[in-house]
Amino acid sequence: MKKYNKIITFCMLLFVMVVLVGCKLEETTEEKIKDLDYTICDEGKVPKGLYALIEQKKKEPFKLTYTVKDYMYIVIGYGAQDRMDLSIQLKELYLSENAIFVRTQLVSEREEHLGKDKVAYPVIVVKCERHDVAVIFK
Numbered sequence: 001m002k003k004y005n006k007i008i009t010f011c012m013l014l015f016v017m018v019v020l021v022g023c024k025l026e027e028t029t030e031e032k033i034k035d036l037d038y039t040i041c042d043e044g045k046v047p048k049g050l051y052a053l054i055e056q057k058k059k060e061p062f063k064l065t066y067t068v069k070d071y072m073y074i075v076i077g078y079g080a081q082d083r084m085d086l087s088i089q090l091k092e093l094y095l096s097e098n099a100i101f102v103r104t105q106l107v108s109e110r111e112e113h114l115g116k117d118k119v120a121y122p123v124i125v126v127k128c129e130r131h132d133v134a135v136i137f138k
Helices: 002-022 048-057
Strands: 038-040 061-068 071-078 086-095 099-108 123-129 134-137
Touching: 038 086, 048 061, 048 071, 048 123, 071 086, 071 099, 071 134, 086 123, 099 123
Parallel strands: 099 134
Antiparallel strands: 038 123, 061 071, 071 123, 086 099
C-alpha cells in the first residue's frame, strides 16, 4: 500500500512539474499602438447567441467577449439598477502590443429612480475588428 501511495505521489508531482514548465507568464503592456474603430450595438444588432448570454448574466455585473468570424463583441453589464437615468460611456478602447484595453463608465444624469419593483439592466455592447489578444477591462 505504501508503494502504491509513493507511485501516485510521484505521478502527481511529475504532472504538476510538466504543467508548470508549459506555463508562460507574459507581461501585458498598456502602451497604446492605436485606437480601435468600433460600433456600439443596439439590441437588434447583437448576434442571437450573444443576446442569450447577456440575458442570462444581466442581473449581476459582468464582462465578456464574444467572437464571430472577423468581429469581436466586448460586453460590459452593470447588473440590476433601480434607476432609469443611467447611461454607459465608452471612455477608452485601444490596442496595445499584446492586449485590447477597454474602459467604460456608468453615468447618471439626474436622480430618477424607477418605481417599486422595477429594475433596469445597463449593458454596453461594443463591436470591433477581431484581434487574437486578451481584453483587459479597466
